Amino acid sequence: MAVLTQNNRSFSTMAAARAGREHLVQQALQLFKLHGYHNTTMADVGKAAGLLKGSVYYYFDGKEQLAVEAMRHVRASSSKQIFSLAYDESRSPRERLANLTQAVEDYFIDSEGGCLMGNLALETINTLPQFAQLIRAYFDEWRQALVHLLRSQYEQDRAGQLAQDAVARIEGAIMIMRIDGDPAVLRRANRDIATWLR
Amino acid sequence: MAVLTQNNRSFSTMAAARAGREHLVQQALQLFKLHGYHNTTMADVGKAAGLLKGSVYYYFDGKEQLAVEAMRHVRASSSKQIFSLAYDESRSPRERLANLTQAVEDYFIDSEGGCLMGNLALETINTLPQFAQLIRAYFDEWRQALVHLLRSQYEQDRAGQLAQDAVARIEGAIMIMRIDGDPAVLRRANRDIATWLR
Amino acid sequence: MAVLTQNNRSFSTMAAARAGREHLVQQALQLFKLHGYHNTTMADVGKAAGLLKGSVYYYFDGKEQLAVEAMRHVRASSSKQIFSLAYDESRSPRERLANLTQAVEDYFIDSEGGCLMGNLALETINTLPQFAQLIRAYFDEWRQALVHLLRSQYEQDRAGQLAQDAVARIEGAIMIMRIDGDPAVLRRANRDIATWLR
Amino acid sequence: MAVLTQNNRSFSTMAAARAGREHLVQQALQLFKLHGYHNTTMADVGKAAGLLKGSVYYYFDGKEQLAVEAMRHVRASSSKQIFSLAYDESRSPRERLANLTQAVEDYFIDSEGGCLMGNLALETINTLPQFAQLIRAYFDEWRQALVHLLRSQYEQDRAGQLAQDAVARIEGAIMIMRIDGDPAVLRRANRDIATWLR
DNA sequence: GATGAATGAGACTTCATTCAT
DNA sequence: GATGAATGAAGTCTCATTCAT
Known part of the structure; x- marks a missing residue:
């Protein structure tokens, strides 16, 4: 039913994953902005996205990458808007x-x-x-x-x-x-x- | 030799004490400014002043107080200069x-x-x-x-x-x-x- | 194999979790009883349960909570027995x-x-x-x-x-x-x- | 004027010292009794006697000795009274x-x-x-x-x-x-x- | 006698990270 | 996808103790 890609993940799964990823980036962005980088924990980010701390690592290699993606997100949306x-x-x-x-x-x-x-x-x-x-x-x-x-x-x-x-x-x-x-x-x-x- | 004050502390001792405290405040100020509050540790501050981390607590109640004094120092010197x-x-x-x-x-x-x-x-x-x-x-x-x-x-x-x-x-x-x-x-x-x- | 509950945790996982927590409470109880509250460290408790000190904080907010739970445990078992x-x-x-x-x-x-x-x-x-x-x-x-x-x-x-x-x-x-x-x-x-x- | 003993300390000095020592023992006794041994600090004891932490070591080798003397004091006064x-x-x-x-x-x-x-x-x-x-x-x-x-x-x-x-x-x-x-x-x-x- | 200063070990706690499931 | 569990390093802070003055 679901079309599988080379990564053995269906489109819908990928979409959900992308959504999960995107959601996390947005929560991280808010938190980093409000509380700063060092004062925002991975648990904070996960919680804000309805996940547990460990789950964040499914999507991101670590906190730095999360910050990088948050910055990319800001740049992309600023570019566009x-x-x-x-x-x-x-x-x-x-x-x-x-x-x-x-x-x-x-x-x-x-x-x-x-x-x-x-x-x-x-x-x-x-x-x-x-x-x-x-x-x-x-x-x-x-x-x-x-x-x-x-x-x-x-x-x-x-x-x-x-x-x-x-x-x-x-x-x-x-x-x-x-x-x-x-x-x-x-x-x-x-x-x-x-x-x-x- | 050492002139004693009413507090029974010699001038040189008082100067040293004030110097120790003041020195710490200045080191803390630099570090907070350069590395941020959360990314500066009490050990960093102590080391910058030639002390061990525990010794910083002889002069200050904690990190917050240190930051407060650093801010006061900045304000005082800005006022004056x-x-x-x-x-x-x-x-x-x-x-x-x-x-x-x-x-x-x-x-x-x-x-x-x-x-x-x-x-x-x-x-x-x-x-x-x-x-x-x-x-x-x-x-x-x-x-x-x-x-x-x-x-x-x-x-x-x-x-x-x-x-x-x-x-x-x-x-x-x-x-x-x-x-x-x-x-x-x-x-x-x-x-x-x-x-x-x- | 593992029967999943509504919480999406298998029975064995739940049992292990409860066991981990419960085990810690029991170790803490023994140590507090034997060595006193202030003379028992979180590292002691962790070690007695086969864990590192940091791991104890996965289950408990802090030492006070651990003591509270130890006391509750004592009360519950005394009530019952x-x-x-x-x-x-x-x-x-x-x-x-x-x-x-x-x-x-x-x-x-x-x-x-x-x-x-x-x-x-x-x-x-x-x-x-x-x-x-x-x-x-x-x-x-x-x-x-x-x-x-x-x-x-x-x-x-x-x-x-x-x-x-x-x-x-x-x-x-x-x-x-x-x-x-x-x-x-x-x-x-x-x-x-x-x-x-x- | 002051009669010196073999320890090169005058009687009045010795009396004062003994008073200081005794006072410390009594403060320590109260604090150990009220707050426990591990939860009483040398600084607490010193402060209660109007001294600084370091000064307590002039009279006592350490915290254990202080506790021992507090216990001896209790025993002596109980014996007598x-x-x-x-x-x-x-x-x-x-x-x-x-x-x-x-x-x-x-x-x-x-x-x-x-x-x-x-x-x-x-x-x-x-x-x-x-x-x-x-x-x-x-x-x-x-x-x-x-x-x-x-x-x-x-x-x-x-x-x-x-x-x-x-x-x-x-x-x-x-x-x-x-x-x-x-x-x-x-x-x-x-x-x-x-x-x-x- | 007493103090200020310093130490260093060790306490409680947090947290990024890993990993089996 | 997601979680619970565990880790270990590091951070804040405490405290008995030492010592020059």
Whole structure:
């Protein structure tokens, strides 16, 4: 009945497995974001996904891999939902920048725990260099999306600086927002950035 | 030889004791900043100070207290070296702002590990609420120093917003600086902020 | 082969699990009784059960819980093997009292380490009040069993006093027996008590 | 001025030292009785005597010696205040027994923590055999005092049994008194024993 | 006499990981 | 797929003890 693949697992099984895996990644993502990498246990992740600690190892080699996949997940969804808006050639750069900043705002204002990438960056950059490249790639992609837009009005170097500044401002705003519990800083940052294109 | 004080401890002993405690706080500060709170062990702190792990407990009740004292240390030294510059009434607000941003830049550019307060904020704000008030107090003091200056030119509300934005920009810049290893973002942020007073 | 239950655990697995837990409780009981609460380590308990110290925490939240379960075990087995004899309505109160005292004697004479409840009482009553209620409940149940019998011949108050005295005598006798290594005191105490009903 | 002894310490110094030592023994006695041997720290003892932990080692070789001296102190004061009453040849045995039981009652009813010897017996008899002989000697002396009185009316063996039973009853009563917080059991035990001589 | 400082063993506990079932 | 069981390393913390001053 079920079509078997070369791995001797049926499609439906694979789908379930993929769902289980994906679910775990999402729970891990939330937990790492909220409680940090070192303060999140495999048991926490399993429990959040309705599994026991040992079961997590069916899907993942270990905690590091789980974090890596959580970061990949964040990057993929950010690419798709946010950064891609920079390349929507049907709209003006200014419009696209407005959309992008709005998307950033929506994404982070409701994100309990702030920005996974920023959090993990500060927590692990000196001790888990394996994570650094993923973190850098994420911020690079974000920056490049902004550069792509800012180039319509600024020369390359300046566009690069502004993009970098924009990312920094937003990450800083997210930090302050978490500390103060007030999203106004983040809103102002995005509003400002949106004005950088006339 | 040793001059005895009313506490029956010689100056040299007191100095040594204070030095031992103070030394530990400084080592802990560095380690928490570089490796994070959960990824720094009491043994690490002891070793960095030339002691065994058990000896750290002679000076501190536990790891939390050590972190609290590290945060207090950061606050005290920032107050004295940085925030106080905002209240040097012998200079113009603009000059003072320039001094303050320069001090911030000097302080953080050479600070391996970035900003202890920011790092601990992101790592612990959802799990160690005891730390939150110290973190908030630190950023408040920073903000107030900036407000004090910006009030010379802006109305209260706007000054408050700008101060908040300045802090956020700098913290964000520190994060990006750590990730990219390039202090330019932090320099630009400070330069920008310095222009907010004419 | 293994019959699965609704909990998706085979009988043999369940039995093993229960056995593991139960085994630990019994080892802990012996060790607490012999060496005291504070002088028994989790490593001791684990080793006695053929496990490593960390494994004990798979079954129990901590040392206190282990002690609580050991006390519950003692209470349950005493209820079943000893105190219940007081309520065997097929025999005369006098016969039942004889049976009960005999059971007490058998139980404690071969019990290396004496009476867990009495030992823990003296060791922890001023420092671990969590244990006190379990200890009191144990002695209450014992006393009530005796009251139930003594009421056949004594009025309520006197029965209560005698029951209390009986328990005290036996606990005192167990103490002296441990110190002197001679079970005669305990035998005499039980013999005396058995004569309280004609 | 101060007369020096061969130890190069003046009499007044020796007196102070002896006072310091004695004070420590008394504090240790209280703490061991209340909290048990393993649950009393050298720091606790020092603090109770107004000293720091390290200073206790000026007077004692270690914790065991402190316990030994506490036990010796209990024995000495019991000998003098209680057991000696059995040998007051100016009174009848019956009177002496009454006095002795009354002294026992007074001694233990106000003694927070019960009986040091009984407590230490149950806590350490299987793990610190060094203590056992002191504990046995204490109970032996008590028993012998009783035997001395009971011999006026009972033959040697019976007197020995009764003495043993009396000690056991009182120790059991002290235990129950601590658990229940009601001194009535101890009072009844002593009253009963006092009737053993006509 | 007394203290501050340090030690090191060992306690309780957590946790990532493994593995048979 | 998932679990229960077990591990062992490591982490926080305690404490008896030592010793220079």
